[in-house]
Amino acid sequence: MSSLKLDRVGLPESSEALRTEVRGFLEANRDSLPHPNSDFSSGHDPEFSAKLGAQGWIGMTWPKAYGGGERTFFDRYVVTEELLAAGAPVSAHWIADRQSGPLLLRFGSEAQRAEYLPAIARGESYFSIGMSEPNTGSDLASVRTAARKVDGGWVINGTKIWTTDAHRNHFMITLVRTEPGSERHAGLSQLIVDLRNDGAQVRPIRNMSGGEDFNEVVFVDVFVPDDRVVGEPGNGWQQVTSELAYERSGPERFLSAFRVFVELVRAVGDNPTDSELAAVGRIAAQLMTLRRMSVSVAGMLEAGKEVAVEAALVKELGNNFEKLMPDMARLAASDRRSSAFRRCYEETMLLSPSFTLRGGTREILRGVIARGLGLR
Amino acid sequence: MSEQRDLIVDTAERLFGDLVDKAMLDSAERGDWQQGLHASLVENGFHELGSAGSGTGADELFAFLEVAGQHAAPLPLADTLIANAWLGTIEGASGIGEVDGDVVRDVPWGRAVRRVVGITQGSREVVVITAPEVVRQGANMAGEPRDDIALTADAQRLQVPVDPGHWLALSRVALMAGGLRSALAQAIRYATEREQFGRPISKFQAIQHTLAVMAAEVAAAGRAADAAVSAVGSEREEAELAAAKSRCGEAVAVVAEAAHQVHGAIGFTHEHRLHHTTRRLWAWRDEFGNEVAWQRKLGAIVVAQGADGVWDFVTSGR
Structure with a gap:
């Protein structure tokens, strides 16, 4: 059973120096920050991503040989939380930096690392994740999209869905069934699909807030050459699950609604009532605690520890916080007229249903935690 | 450690x-x-x-x-x-x-x-x-x-060389962090031993999710308590203590309720040990300032930073 004890980890002094640097950069690039909330899927801005790449703030923990910075998880943590809190448009490179790059580093071939990683680190190459399908959501092992072996490569047929930014990004690492007749965890592989050249059809799906961020991606006899298989064919399940720990513990899991809190504090101003103070304090207490938990997980990652359960804990609490906090803030601000607060609240509220879905639903995460408690 | x-x-x-x-x-x-x-x-x-x-x-x-x-x-x-x-x-x-x-x-x-x-x-x-x-x-x-x-x-x-009210509130934070862990452990033990419908109730998803929610609360309370202890004597003492007393008190509301629900009627008897933990948790969250009292103090500290100082305040807690 996991001890559920999050290590007492603080950020080192050197990371704090980096924080000052990031804040200076954000101040200098104020014009690129039009996004009132800090949701990490809210701004796709290749120019801004390239600027971050030039700063060395993408692929920070990767080897220098692949364009990385060989820096610590703490440094990466500081950069990501500063960008999110400022509402910076980071979604172009976000998945490539957080997930696809580390996946390629761990399982990719030497040629793949050399081809993809430096461009990701420069902030020029963007990735999507091809996991869910119309009939495959939480039950990821039920994927049906299949790739048939042909001379020199694979031919894909099937449909992926909820693929964030597939209509804007360059590549999608796609989970497909490569062994005909295989079931569940066996016979799966990850293929790199070139979204702009391979012939996959990408159709944006409008979400309830009016935005078009996620997509349906349809494959009809789409050919992908052999050198775009990630890792060993058939090893896809193991690779996919290792990828998820990266996805679950970062500051994006509790900062999606952060600007609502800022606008609440602004709306309350310098003559707060007791009940407004209590609401601000309640939210602050939860936020401060979540951040410490998330930093602890970064520290445990840095120390090379297994953090799947701890990451699930942070995501479970963090998602609930970012989902429920706008509502606490709304009621707390009842007696205040602030159009800035109202706008920020409404925009976040309309995105909030997705917070406990993406990256693993609440129900799946509770299952991961239960397994960590020895109940499964 | x-x-x-x-x-x-x-x-x-x-x-x-x-x-x-x-x-x-x-x-x-x-x-x-x-x-x-x-x-x-x-x-x-x-x-x-x-x-x-x-x-x-x-x-x-x-x-x-x-x-x-x-x-x-x-x-x-x-x-x-x-x-x-x-x-x-x-x-x-x-x-x-x-x-x-x-x-x-x-x-x-x-x-x-x-x-x-x-x-x-x-x-x-x-x-x-x-x-x-x-x-x-x-x-x-x-x-x-x-x-x-x-x-x-x-x-x-x-x-005395410290703020006495702070130390006493922090003592209740530490006691709560420990008591919460115990309530979770007792609930897990009971759920794996108690059988209904032919299997331990810990095998039911509804119970697993309840225990998972408890575990998340316990982890949060533990981390908040630890942060407050680390901040003793520093300029963050009051803020971190306020966050911890609030957060632990909130965890008590969830964890004590759920621990009893998992235990069923036996946990409601005086003969069972669970109430020695849950009643203490309910008492400690009120002693030396309840959640709202400390939330107001923390709220006042945050509001004093101004909206554009909120993030700096959050991140200067190390």
Whole structure:
């Protein structure tokens, strides 16, 4: 059973120096920050991503040989939380930096690392994740999209869905069934699909807030050459699950609604009532605690520890916080007229249903935690 | 975690695990002083944790209290260790309450301790009473003795080197963090033993999710408590303490309720041990400022930063 004890980890002094640097950069690039909330899927801005790449703030923990910075998880943590809190448009490179790059580093071939990683680190190459399908959501092992072996490569047929930014990004690492007749965890592989050249059809799906961020991606006899298989064919399940720990513990899991809190504090101003103070304090207490938990997980990652359960804990609490906090803030601000607060609240509220879905639903995460408690 | 703190926690774990049982908890609830447990703790020097010359500080003191909370140790340990640390004179058992006119209110085990300390919120001056006279016997909702003690003219007035209200609130934070862990552990144990519909109830998804939610709350409370302990004596002391008292109190609401739900009717009996933990959690979240009281303090600190200073405030907690 996991001890559920999050290590007492603080950020080192050197990371704090980096924080000052990031804040200076954000101040200098104020014009690129039009996004009132800090949701990490809210701004796709290749120019801004390239600027971050030039700063060395993408692929920070990767080897220098692949364009990385060989820096610590703490440094990466500081950069990501500063960008999110400022509402910076980071979604172009976000998945490539957080997930696809580390996946390629761990399982990719030497040629793949050399081809993809430096461009990701420069902030020029963007990735999507091809996991869910119309009939495959939480039950990821039920994927049906299949790739048939042909001379020199694979031919894909099937449909992926909820693929964030597939209509804007360059590549999608796609989970497909490569062994005909295989079931569940066996016979799966990850293929790199070139979204702009391979012939996959990408159709944006409008979400309830009016935005078009996620997509349906349809494959009809789409050919992908052999050198775009990630890792060993058939090893896809193991690779996919290792990828998820990266996805679950970062500051994006509790900062999606952060600007609502800022606008609440602004709306309350310098003559707060007791009940407004209590609401601000309640939210602050939860936020401060979540951040410490998330930093602890970064520290445990840095120390090379297994953090799947701890990451699930942070995501479970963090998602609930970012989902429920706008509502606490709304009621707390009842007696205040602030159009800035109202706008920020409404925009976040309309995105909030997705917070406990993406990256693993609440129900799946509770299952991961239960397994960590020895109940499964 | 420091090696010394680890060692203290392990030793305390063993000692409480061996000595604190249901019979002792029931006896204490009837108001009987637990001399055996008290003597063992003093023999092992635990009452000096955090005191000058002991080689330990606030870190070890509050880590020990977390273990005491986990075992619902039925003695005024927070008071004893804290009074020894503040006053520099070692006494086997002390009780600490708030001064209210001519009495010191709600002193843990005031009837049994040799020394009583009275504090006033916001002041570093305390009163020390060496021959306590009980004017009213009472108990908190956990049945832990809370007695009013006469504030007599001969009481000594002393300055202490810390904010007394902060330390006492932090003691309840540490006790809660431990008690919460225990409530979760008891619920997990029960769920894996209890069978219904032909299998342990821990195999049902509904129960697993309840336990997972509890686990997340327990982890959050533990991390918040640890942050507050780390901040003792720093400029973040009040903010981190406020966050922890609020966050732990919120965790109590979820965890105590869920622990009882998992246990079913047996957990509602006096015969079962669970209530010794849950009733303490409900008592401790109110003592020395409940969630709202501390949320207001933290809210005032945050609002004073201004909206554009909020993020800097959050990130300067290390």
